[in-house]
Amino acid sequence: xxxxxxxxxxxxxxxxxxxxxxGAGLLxxxxxxxAWPEAAFKGKTVEDALKELLGSAxxxxxxxINIKAPDIAENGAVVPVTVSSTLKDVTEIAILSxxxxxxxxxxxxxGKGTHPYISxxxxxGKTGDVIAVVKSGGKTFGTKKQVKVTIGGCGG
Amino acid sequence: xxxxxxxxxxxxxxxALMVSLSMAFPAAVMASPEDxxxxxxxxFKKRFPNVPFEDFVNGVYALDPAAREQWEAIxxxxxxxxxxxxxxxxxxxxxxxxxxxxxxxxxxxxGIKQNYPxxxxxxxxxxxxxxxxxxxxxxxxxxxxxxxxxxxxxxxxYLAYLSRGKKIDVKVPNKAAEAExxxxxxxxxxxxxxxxxxxxxxxxxxxxxxxxxxxxxxALGQVTHFPVYRSKWxxxxxxxxxxxxxxxxxxxxxxxxxxxxxxALEYFHxxxxxxxxxxxxxxxx
Amino acid sequence: xAKSTIKIRAKEKGGVVTVKMLISHPMExxxxxxxxxGKLIPAHYITEVDAEANGEKKLTAYWSGGISxxxxxxxxxxxxxxxxxxxxxxxxxxxxDSLETTVK
Numbered sequence: 001x002x003x004x005x006x007x008x009x010x011x012x013x014x015x016x017x018x019x020x021x022x023g024a025g026l027l028x029x030x031x032x033x034x035a036w037p038e039a040a041f042k043g044k045t046v047e048d049a050l051k052e053l054l055g056s057a058x059x060x061x062x063x064x065i066n067i068k069a070p071d072i073a074e075n076g077a078v079v080p081v082t083v084s085s086t087l088k089d090v091t092e093i094a095i096l097s098x099x100x101x102x103x104x105x106x107x108x109x110x111g112k113g114t115h116p117y118i119s120x121x122x123x124x125g126k127t128g129d130v131i132a133v134v135k136s137g138g139k140t141f142g143t144k145k146q147v148k149v150t151i152g153g154c155g156g
Numbered sequence: 157x158x159x160x161x162x163x164x165x166x167x168x169x170x171x172a173l174m175v176s177l178s179m180a181f182p183a184a185v186m187a188s189p190e191d192x193x194x195x196x197x198x199x200f201k202k203r204f205p206n207v208p209f210e211d212f213v214n215g216v217y218a219l220d221p222a223a224r225e226q227w228e229a230i231x232x233x234x235x236x237x238x239x240x241x242x243x244x245x246x247x248x249x250x251x252x253x254x255x256x257x258x259x260x261x262x263x264x265x266x267g268i269k270q271n272y273p274x275x276x277x278x279x280x281x282x283x284x285x286x287x288x289x290x291x292x293x294x295x296x297x298x299x300x301x302x303x304x305x306x307x308x309x310x311x312x313x314y315l316a317y318l319s320r321g322k323k324i325d326v327k328v329p330n331k332a333a334e335a336e337x338x339x340x341x342x343x344x345x346x347x348x349x350x351x352x353x354x355x356x357x358x359x360x361x362x363x364x365x366x367x368x369x370x371x372x373x374x375a376l377g378q379v380t381h382f383p384v385y386r387s388k389w390x391x392x393x394x395x396x397x398x399x400x401x402x403x404x405x406x407x408x409x410x411x412x413x414x415x416x417x418x419x420a421l422e423y424f425h426x427x428x429x430x431x432x433x434x435x436x437x438x439x440x441x
Numbered sequence: 442x443a444k445s446t447i448k449i450r451a452k453e454k455g456g457v458v459t460v461k462m463l464i465s466h467p468m469e470x471x472x473x474x475x476x477x478x479g480k481l482i483p484a485h486y487i488t489e490v491d492a493e494a495n496g497e498k499k500l501t502a503y504w505s506g507g508i509s510x511x512x513x514x515x516x517x518x519x520x521x522x523x524x525x526x527x528x529x530x531x532x533x534x535x536x537x538d539s540l541e542t543t544v545k
Contacts, residue, residue: 070222072222074226080229097507105507106505108501111492111497111501113519115519118514118516121513122507150369152367152369152388232461233462234463238448238463238511245444
């Protein structure tokens with residue numbers, strides 16, 4: 001799985017060039033080691049995205065994860081979503097929107113002492129499920145909530 | 157198509173309401189601004205008895221609790237904070253001649269937005285805040301900002317922010333001013349566009365009703381939160397940008413921003429919110 | 442002095458620091474067309490946000506164009522007043538920014 005975690009920079013540099021540049025101190029260690037999960041973000045289905053990101057296409061449904069999101073989104077471009085969990089040892093959180101062309105919106109790696117809590121604003125193209133998946137103790141758990149996205153009358 | 161049935165329904169019912177409203181206020185056209193204001197407030201108080209007067213500044217969020225929750229999530233750290241800072245920088249940035257905008261708006265710290273628009277007897281013009289921002293730039297040898305969005309909206313946002321909480325106090329001091337006020341009032345109640353709708357149709361008679369999934373906001377308290385950061389725009393825009401958009405939505409050709417029509421409209425529209433506190437800049441869908 | 446694209450609010454209460462941030466960024470997906478030209482607007486979105494407290498990594502966020510324009514992010518960690526917080530981001534076009542602040 002880790003083979004698929006490729007560097008994601010401007011795309012014009014070959015991997016070899018980068019490691020030389022890194023060795024020469026031209027790039028900060030942070031930039032070289034960044035592991036933006038490209039394959040997961042490219043996944044066209046929730047299952048593909050989760051498999052690429054967390055190694056498992058499915059998850060155990062858990063009510064120890066809470067998604068706060070509106071029942072009807074005011075505007076699909078800005079949907080406030082807060083994911084929180086009472087599970088222990090949560091190391092990663094993923095937020096997906098099932099109806100988006102690329103369902104994975106974002107993934108979070110939690111450091112030491114960081115709570116399983118993320119609040120952000122996502123884009124939803126149309127009505128679908130907001131899915132929150134967490135990795136806790138090496139296993140994946142998740143839950144979902146339907147959010148309706150409507151067509152307004154006052155567009156403008 | 158949905159729009160036509162909405163249009164048909166609205167114009168049929170609105171026509172009936174217009175008749176009954178003009179019968180209720182037979183002297184509506186001849187009334188003074190003070191009479192208009194009183195009637196306006198009474199109408200909305202009757203229509204929305206559970207909404208406290210000051211809550212009208214929150215528009216649809218005073219009417220829809222689910223939408224309000226989402227809006228409050230955005231207001232927790234609103235995107236327009238970026239614009240307020242940009243506006244502050246622009247306001248204090250020296251012109252080529254060394255002066256800043258503060259030289260045109262010496263009282264800016266105490267909040268000035270609540271006094272706009274006002275009627276300038278000398279020029280015979282309704283002066284809006286955006287108009288004076290650009291007049292200030294031109295007076296000091298700088299190019300005016302484009303109307304609608306960008307730096308003009310950022311500066312307006314900064315000045316609105318400094319006026320938060322101050323009650324709108326628009327004056328109609330003489331006959332010439334009243335003529336402009338009346339122009340704005342007529343604009344507000346006149347039907348326009350292919351959809352043949354007046355501002356009043358959606359925002360007075362049908363305030364609180366839905367068009368598809370949108371709730372129509374009441375005209376009372378409608379201007380207090382401008383300039384507005386709309387999720388739809390992905391950015392900040394001025395009141396005249398919204399007027400322009402609204403006119404386009406009823407399939408009417410929009411008037412020029414900061415032209416005489418929209419300035420007169422803003423004059424009437426803001427007067428109707430006298431006594432309500434400025435809460436701009438605001439966030440909306 | 443260039444203005445930061447990042448705004449941070451960080452408060453400690455009961456041993457928990459709540460960090461809220463707002464970043465000025467277009468977050469273009471790359472699938473949107475310019476209304477006037479009909480051409481696709483190139484993808485331009487933040488790919489990573491890093492949060493450190495006293496030099497220790499607290500959060501790495503991997504983002505895509507699926508996050509809203511002028512993005513907002515909030516997280517919590519066990520910490521104290523006076524913690525030195527550093528937030529940095531980088532995007533798919535090679536741009537980046539960072540800001541440091543102290544927890545109140």
